Amino acid sequence: MTIPRTMTAVRITAHGGTEAMEIAQVPVPTPSAGEALVQVRSVALNNTDLWTREGSYGLPGDPDASAGWRGAIDFPRIQGADVAGVVAAVGRDGDPALIGRRVVIDPAIYDSLRADANPVGLMGSERDGGYAQYVTAPLERLHDVTGSELSDDQLAALPTAYGTALGMIERGQVRADDVVLITGASGGVGLAAVQLVRARGARVLAVSSGSKLADVREAGAHDVIDRGRSVVDQVQDLAPHGIDVVLDVVAGDLVGEGIPLLAEGGRWVIAGALGGHEVSFDVRRLYLHNIQLIGSSMHTPEHFELLMDIARRSEVRPVIADAFPVERAGAAQEELSRRNHVGKIVLHP
Incomplete structure (x- = not known):
């Protein structure tokens, strides 16, 4: 797989409306040791995208403060937590056999390596996400779904929405x-x-x-x-x-x-x-x-592995409401905010 030097990405430069989003040509990230580079095939939108852009999460003791999912955002930030794609490269000590495998990324950043770890950060908020042609992710957060019958859009719909729902179901x-x-x-x-x-x-x-x-x-x-x-x-x-x-x-x-x-x-x-x-x-x-x-905030690693087993068996089939090119991410977020749709809105890089 030939990897270009630059890529198109949509990132936020400050908290605010869709005017805070910019389309930029940026370097394709290089995977560090313990990471992989994933070519994004589909990325799904979530309310977290809107609220992170708007800075609507507040802070402990200051609920009206402008903040991202877990605090201050390091701008500019490429949004997008929910990625389905193909492994394009691996960092040092990574297994080259992963290259070409179809994967879903667990977007959570956890507080430990335990199976019941708590999410304390999110791709697209605390690290760059998938509103781009490529994204890096830790190897342990890649889940091979090469054999799944689900489409790329359906797979991208799973991580945050279905992960959060399954976390609620398990905790309840x-x-x-x-x-x-x-x-x-x-x-x-x-x-x-x-x-x-x-x-x-x-x-x-x-x-x-x-x-x-x-x-x-x-x-x-x-x-x-x-x-x-x-x-x-x-x-x-x-x-x-x-x-x-x-x-x-x-x-x-x-x-x-x-x-x-x-x-x-x-x-x-x-x-x-x-x-x-x-x-x-x-x-x-x-x-x-x-x-x-x-x-209940998102899911644990154990919950996400259970979700990926469900995806491999195609036991649920996410509903896709609409798809936009990544360059129209602002319009896609506006459509999401109107809440006239049923199902998930996705972006195609």
């Missing part, structure tokens, strides 16, 4: 006989959760908007709930004996209103705050009913 201990409520079910993480929970054999109650309910049901939801009407009333009608697990990317007022909907020993797992980051609830409902309130 979802079992085959559970009743599971999923919020934001038409978005990337929500739709991934619908497919993964359905594949696990649990009953799926999915919350979305009226125009998207049919798509969410087609993706695998047993029952759909229109967020335009009282979610609590609809859940009580559909699950009068209570919800075992809530997989929530919305938070906001629903947390306080919804905790009484949980069955004894129920688990409420939160991995987003689309509805607001400040919540209040009656804490008595928490301890009197042995409720668990669980924060």
